[in-house]
Amino acid sequence: MKILMISPELAPYAKAGGLGDMVASLSKALAQMGHEVRICIPRYGSVNHDKTWTRYPNSVAVHLDPRRTEFCSVWSAPFAGGATVYFIEYDVFFGSDQIYGERTDHGHRFGFQTLAALDFCLQDGWTPDIVHAHDWTAGLASVILNTTRRHTPVGKAASVFTVHNLQHQGLVNADVLNYLALPSWLLTPNNLECFGGVNLLKGALYHSTKITTVSPTYAHEIQTPQYGFGLDPVLLHRWNDLSGIVNGIDTDEWNPASDKYIPAHYTADDLSGKAQCKTALQQALGLEQDYGAPIFGIVARLYDQKGLDLLSDILPDLLSRARMQIALLGSGERWLEEHFLWLANKFPGKCGVRIGYDNALAHLIEAGSDFFLMPSSFEPCGLNQMYSMRYGTLPIVRATGGLADTVRPWITNPAKGTGILFADATSSALMDAIHRGLQLYFNYSGDFSQLRRNAMACDFSWGTSAKAYEAVYQDAIYTRKGAFFGR
Ligand code: ADP
Ligand code: GLC
Numbered sequence: 154m155k156i157l158m159i160s161p162e163l164a165p166y167a168k169a170g171g172l173g174d175m176v177a178s179l180s181k182a183l184a185q186m187g188h189e190v191r192i193c194i195p196r197y198g199s200v201n202h203d204k205t206w207t208r209y210p211n212s213v214a215v216h217l218d219p220r221r222t223e224f225c226s227v228w229s230a231p232f233a234g235g236a237t238v239y240f241i242e243y244d245v246f247f248g249s250d251q252i253y254g255e256r257t258d259h260g261h262r263f264g265f266q267t268l269a270a271l272d273f274c275l276q277d278g279w280t281p282d283i284v285h286a287h288d289w290t291a292g293l294a295s296v297i298l299n300t301t302r303r304h305t306p307v308g309k310a311a312s313v314f315t316v317h318n319l320q321h322q323g324l325v326n327a328d329v330l331n332y333l334a335l336p337s338w339l340l341t342p343n344n345l346e347c348f349g350g351v352n353l354l355k356g357a358l359y360h361s362t363k364i365t366t367v368s369p370t371y372a373h374e375i376q377t378p379q380y381g382f383g384l385d386p387v388l389l390h391r392w393n394d395l396s397g398i399v400n401g402i403d404t405d406e407w408n409p410a411s412d413k414y415i416p417a418h419y420t421a422d423d424l425s426g427k428a429q430c431k432t433a434l435q436q437a438l439g440l441e442q443d444y445g446a447p448i449f450g451i452v453a454r455l456y457d458q459k460g461l462d463l464l465s466d467i468l469p470d471l472l473s474r475a476r477m478q479i480a481l482l483g484s485g486e487r488w489l490e491e492h493f494l495w496l497a498n499k500f501p502g503k504c505g506v507r508i509g510y511d512n513a514l515a516h517l518i519e520a521g522s523d524f525f526l527m528p529s530s531f532e533p534c535g536l537n538q539m540y541s542m543r544y545g546t547l548p549i550v551r552a553t554g555g556l557a558d559t560v561r562p563w564i565t566n567p568a569k570g571t572g573i574l575f576a577d578a579t580s581s582a583l584m585d586a587i588h589r590g591l592q593l594y595f596n597y598s599g600d601f602s603q604l605r606r607n608a609m610a611c612d613f614s615w616g617t618s619a620k621a622y623e624a625v626y627q628d629a630i631y632t633r634k635g636a637f638f639g640r
Contacts, residue, residue: 154626156183157281157310158192159270159291161252161263163238166200169252170454171400171536172317175367176287178403179622181234182615186623191279192232193270195262196240199250206230206240213276215269218334223265227273241269260325260351263290264333271297271307280306283626285313286361289323292353293333295360296345299639300336311633312640313625314361316354318533319375319382320458323353358387362629362640364395365622367534368555372397380531394632396625399558400534401615407519407540409609414516419545421609424602427520427545434521437514438505440478446503447594448478449587450522450546452515452537455485455493460528460551465492466580467587472500475591479504480518482511519544524590528575528583532556538572539613545605547593548572549586559613563604564589571608 158180162173176192184190212224225243232238241247246262256262267286271294274281284307286294295312302308327340327350340346345356358364366372372395374380376388388395405411409427410420416433419426428444435442453459461483471477481493481504490508497506507514519525525541527550534555538548542560550556552574563570573593575586594601633640 154282154623154630155189155280156191156283156285156626157270157274158190158285158287159267159294160192160194160287161266161290163192163194166238167194167197167252171534172288174403174536175317175400175534177233178401178615179619180232180236181403182401182619183622184232184234184236186619190234190236191239191281192236193239193241193266193273195247195266196228196242197250197252198244198248200240202228202230209273209277211276213269213273215265215272217268217332225269227269239270239273241266241273243269257326259290259323260329260353261332263323263353264293264329267291267293268297268333270294271302274307275302275305281310282630283313284310285315285626286357287315288317289321289354289357292323292355292357293335294357295362295640296335296339296356297333299360300339301334309633311362311626311629312360313363313365313629314357316364316366316375316533318458319354319380319384320531322347322355322382322384324348325351325353327351355384355387358384358391360640362394362633362636363625364388364391365625366395366397368399368558369397370557371531371533371554374531374554396621398618398621398625399555400536401618402536402539402543402613404543404614407516407543409520409544412516412520414513415520421545421606424545424605427605430517430520431522434480434517435478435505437517438480438507439502440480440505441502443476443478446476446478447523447591448480448521449524449526449549449590450518450541451479451481451483451526452518453483453527455483455489457486458530458532460530460578460583461489463528463578463580463583464526465489465496467584468496468504469499471584471587472496472503477503477591479506480522481505482507482509482514482518484508484510519546522546523594524549526587527551527556528578529553529556530578535559539611542571542608542611543613545609547590547604547608549590550574551578551583552576559611561607563593569607570604571611
């Protein structure tokens, strides 16, 4: 199949969270299976070209409307597994370093990227079978395929839309429809309209041939008011075309036996290197060199989704009473950043905090910690819990979304357990889960290393999930063939 991915993020070029990892590793897996995969992302100011890049010989004409055409440059570079990445260079919108940021022109920016990706395919004579759009920024892909580009070769492509996070929907000014010359009937409640503006994600939910999200549990959750962020009725309406496929991870990039960011390598059969990683982590974050104290690691965007407010409530008490350490890396909301820095100050040697983005430290935290905390209020999939299990670090997670689908509770099956789960989004439930972790670490009658080995034995590679995407694509192509109008 010819597959066009449209995404705002792609690791390692542009990444704010797990979306960048997912698009990169799924594309790599699909390309390795023999599909022709093109990935289209904006060329942000921070992305520098190197000698692997080639500039497309002609400028690409983006036909905004019949009387208005903008020209942009397109660069291509080989990507992992045999895929190709295409960078849309258009400094008016993408000259700055920021992927998102506080701006008011996101509808125009990402609408332009989406249209440019499709018009580039037309100009290049490359007709995708599948246009796979990721999250709100690419929400207009299926809308454009069903309307202004319907009667072009790309208009035959089936569209698949993946919801990575329903909280972010792209509520933008309705003038984006004029800007892209999209028909005005789209500004109706069963299309894009939302509070008088345009909701890009809602448009994708109505217009895509098939919809996926990144875990089976999240696929159920988003059909309920508790997790639907107002779009649960639309998802219920499309339940028959919605599926949940748990993300795989890049097992080459995240591998304790070969990771270039950690000081010692280890495997399930020989865990000795993990001890060195723990010591290095303690040094890196100014923690006491107390090997006997369990380290609870956290790597996260510091936003309400991640449930870290629950943790901030109980940490002063826990850190003053228990022999334990915290290793936190993250950035986000000011009050959370300041709160964790305050804790680091109050508990020197026990609470190590680094505010910022640091890929190498993220790897070291996965390797050097004993437990990994993810008390998320919702978590579509979550990659960090899978990275931590691969590194023999036991996740303590709230049983929601992909966390519930990927972590096996040790309490129900100690012989097979890979982590600790708790249900309620409350500080006391989290406190109880951390206590269970401390009990396990200090008082478990069995072999604690066996729990690490259980976690390390899990297979989180893309094998099964990439095949599931292949099946969704085939289904979408079949459905699209029978559609004269609409999806
Ligand atoms: P989300 O996409 O909601 O942030 P995921 O668990 O799916 O959550 O993915 C988060 C990804 O972003 C992981 O690869 C994680 O290591 C990375 N990450 C998050 N914050 C940081 C940070 N401050 N520094 C380095 N990597 C980070
Ligand atoms: C989103 C979700 C996260 C998921 C990631 C990749 O950022 O918050 O749970 O793992 O996308 O799909």
